[in-house]
Amino acid sequence: MPTLGQNQYGKAEVRVVRVLRDGATHHVRDLNVSVALSGAMEDVHRSGSNAAVLTTDTAKNTVFAFAREHGIASPEAFAALLARHFVASQPTIHRARIRVQEYAWDRIPTPGEGAHSFVRAGRETRTAQITHDATGDAPEWETLSGVTGLTVMNTTDSEFHGYLRDRYTTLPETRDRILATDVTAVWRHGAATPPDADPAADWDAAWASARDHVLGAFARTYSYSLQQTLFRMGSQVIENLPGVDEIRLSLPNKHHFVVDLEPFGMKNEGPDGAVYFAADRPYGLIEATVLREGAPARIPADLTNL
Known part of the structure; x- marks a missing residue:
């Protein structure tokens, strides 16, 4: 009987731009974020049951929401926040790998x-x-x-x-x-x-x-x-x-489109800046x-x- 080997899924290349406004001086963090999740995923592969699956669209939304709510102190710190969240918030997700590319300006x-x-x-x-x-x-x-x-x-x-x-x-x-x-x-x-x-x-x-x-x-x-x-x-x-x-x-x-964060109870524009989808x-x-x-x-x- 075939057995399932290593597997993962997620959202690749989420382009998120965080503009922080300090009065007339603006600061930019421009990231390309890829999320890969793995864990108790035997059923979705064998029977198509999605009961253990956090959707890849949710992963994308989480990247945008975290950029707005927590800011982006560094690619490493931002990736750690995301990885900790995905593993801690879902019992079926045991491992999260977050890859980040930052574009310097x-x-x-x-x-x-x-x-x-x-x-x-x-x-x-x-x-x-x-x-x-x-x-x-x-x-x-x-x-x-x-x-x-x-x-x-x-x-x-x-x-x-x-x-x-x-x-x-x-x-x-x-x-x-x-x-x-x-x-x-x-x-x-x-x-x-x-x-x-x-x-x-x-x-x-x-x-x-x-x-x-x-x-x-x-x-x-x-x-x-x-x-x-x-x-x-x-x-x-x-x-x-x-x-x-x-x-x-x-x-x-x-x-660059302003991300709609209203479904998560977050406003995405104000004097401190906003998060954009590039x-x-x-x-x-x-x-x-x-x-x-x-x-x-x-x-x-x-x-x-x-």
Whole structure:
């Protein structure tokens, strides 16, 4: 007769973001939590009886509720709270394994303003594309610089309302939301000469300056739409870097939804902050090119083709 060996079940990759508001200064803990439970589960495997099973949806809700009620002092401490709870609260659960990944965020420097703008630490990739065309039908040299995977977030100073509605519109208007995106940006340098023609040219500094202007505009723009924020990001690069004639930005809207904790008798918004579900898909995708006046548009609309 077959016997049941090691087994476990649970909820994998619960994306929970805890924003703690200390006045104008916000603190973020961004976790990916996976719960695995095991114990007296012979009956559910042999006969389908769920009498010993705590649902995986309950495990997910517990992660959100604990993040709100207890906060997240550290990934280790939060995981311990959850593991202790699952084992102590259910007689059929004898073992709980909680795995946590934390995504680190660095503050975007915004002197004299609220500390609520962040950039994901260590994520972005610098890009470059050089085209040398000797046919005479195009500029001999084209230099594109860029960045991808530059993940940024504002925990306030973002609204979204006043949009078109039809019979399929269900999205509620909001006067305060998290605004987060993964920036892909490509900018074209106006000089039609090879990048190595001027030994004094500092391409590292030029790239860092463009990145700083993108981040600064994101942090300082009070946003009524991601389109507005995108245009300010591109405009800052054009206005401050005379060598750049064109910039193309692609910004997926990384939605963060306030978790409904009312069924557990908990309010999830207040002066101390809130707990959010970080959804990865589907997402809004906002794309546009910002040009220096009179400059031609040459960067492809689809940046994945670069």
